[in-house]
Amino acid sequence: MAGPPASTLEPVTADRPRSVLREVSFLRLWAGSTASGLATWAMPFILGLAVLHSAITPTALGLVLAVRTVGFLIAVPVGGVLADRWSRRSVVLWSSLAAAVATPVLAMSLGRSVALMAVAGAVIGAGQGACRPAFQALTAEVVRPGRRQQANAAMTLAVRVTTLAGPALAALLATVLDVPTLLLGSGVLWLAAALLPPRGKPAPAPAPDGAERPGFTAEFADGVREARRHPWFLGGLVALAAVIATGYSATGVVLPMVSRDRYGTEAVLATAVTAYTAGALFGALLISRWRPRFQGWAALAALACYGFAPLSLWLPGPVALVVVAYAVAGVGIELFNVPWFTAIQREVEPRRLARVSSLDFMVSYGLAPVGLALIAPAVDAFGPGPVLGLCTLVCFLVPAGAALVPTARHFSRGGARSTPEAVA
Structure with missing residues (x-):
């Protein structure tokens, strides 16, 4: 039987199921996740x-952002x-509500109490951290397998658009609103993130009478064991961590220096960052339709293309x-991100999906500040x-080394048969 074509760009036909959008x-x-991302x-x-x-x-700014990061991790x-x-929807609800309640506290404590600002920042960070794996798992519950890549591309498109347009919008609002009011607006975004997402699947059945539920450590260790069942996940996570800790961090620190010292203008910094975001937008649009044979x-x-930035x-x-x-780095990062998220949602055992996703976020978000500091x-x-x-x-x-890991070719333990088209 002939194999699939080298790559496909999905056509839009009259008999094709309607778009996930x-x-x-x-x-x-999508609206709830976008609201949480914009508030973050x-x-x-x-x-x-x-x-x-x-x-x-x-x-005070450095302290609040530091404790927010600690709370997140x-x-x-x-x-x-x-x-x-429990229910993924309930975790999104309560974590987002915690951030929504803490945001007015942060606004009221500005310039009055650094300690209270720090506490509010830690709670907001905790809300951000708790909802991330829940959103990932909820996507797998709400979206059918064959449309998840398109759904994940739409999610990341929203993030890139807010990153591109957000600073200009915030600067414009700052001309008519004071800082506490702007913070209250971000609290409204957290409220939207809590209330907008739909219901997913019901919570797992409780343990039978008399049976003890495993503790937190045991349940997290079970998620680690699930991650270890997927060599492609471990190899990809190492690659992602390496790129974030080196390439992303180096360009974040060195780009302003090069812009000033080599080219004599800060415009290079702004132009390069804008080009990265524009490339990421294009990459998300491309991967929403493109299905490489060896995904x-x-x-x-595509992840390795980030190396062109420090080069x-x-x-x-x-x-x-x-x-x-x-x-090019922006295009590459989305050509990696979207299939990566989609593969996790497809391959990981559904009852452990949020725990495996949390490992992904812990490593990627956790190593970013470490790399920047070093x-x-x-x-x-x-x-x-x-x-x-x-x-x-x-x-x-x-x-390149991660590509040599068994099962890395398709991001699947089952080979090409587990591609999204096959599960539609």
């Missing part, structure tokens, strides 16, 4: 405005266990080289050239 249940989920992005930007207006000090595994133990290999090759900063060249490299001292000690060279090699070589 026309399903009310998904649109409610808005908080540090609005607090940055508070520093510019002298409402808080830079030290602590809550991610907790949210994963709770979302597998896992294509995704890992463009390492090698002297015109501004256009940096801009194009960042656009890159600056490394640049001071060795100079930007060696650091960028090492980061470039890591971004290219580690995803």
Whole structure:
């Protein structure tokens, strides 16, 4: 029997099932997830405005953002266990409500109590962390298998659009609204994230009378065992962690320096970041329809494209080289993200999906601040050239090594038969 074509771009035909974007249940989920993402992005930007207006000090800003990150990282595994133990919809509801309630507390404590600001920031971070794996698992409940890649692409498109248009909108609103009011607006977004998503599947049946439910550690360890059943997941997670800890962190630290010292203008920084976001938008649009024959290999090759970003900063060249490299990195990151999320939703045992997703978020979000903290001292000690060279090699070589892991070709233990088209 002949194999599938090398790649396909899905045609739109009259007899094809309607797009996931026309399903009310998904649109409610999309709106709730988008609201949570916009609220997550808005908080540090609005607090940055508070520093510019002298409402808080830079030290207070750093403390609040730090405890928010700590709250996020602590809550991610907790949210994963709770979302597998109870209804995924209920975890989204209560975690988002916690962030919604803490946001007015943060607004009222601006300039009055740094300690209260820190507590509110930690609660908001915990709400953000707990809802992430729950949203991932709820997507698998609401969207049918054959449409999940399109659904995940729509989710990430929303994130990129808000990243591109959000700063301009916030700056515009800041001309007529004060900082506390803007924070209250982000609280309204958290309220929308809590109330908009649809119901998924019912919560798992409780343990029989007299039977003890496993503790948190045991349930989380069960999720780790499930992750270990999927070599492609472990290899891909290592590759993603390596790219985030090196390429993403290095470009975040070194790009402003190169923009100022090599090109003599901060416009290079703004243009490169915009090109990255625009590339990511294009990548999400492309992967919503494109189905590579070897999905896992294509995704890992796309992830390796992030190496062009530090490479463009390492090698002297015109501004256009940096801009194009960042656009390619943006395309690549979404050509990886969307199949990655879709494969997790397809391959992982549904009762453990939120816990495995929490491992993904713990590693990817957790290593970002670590990488950012280590890159600056490394640049001071060795100079930007060696650091960028090492980061470039890591971004290219580690995803290539992950492609050699068994089952990585299709991001599936079952081979090509588990592709989304086959499960539609």
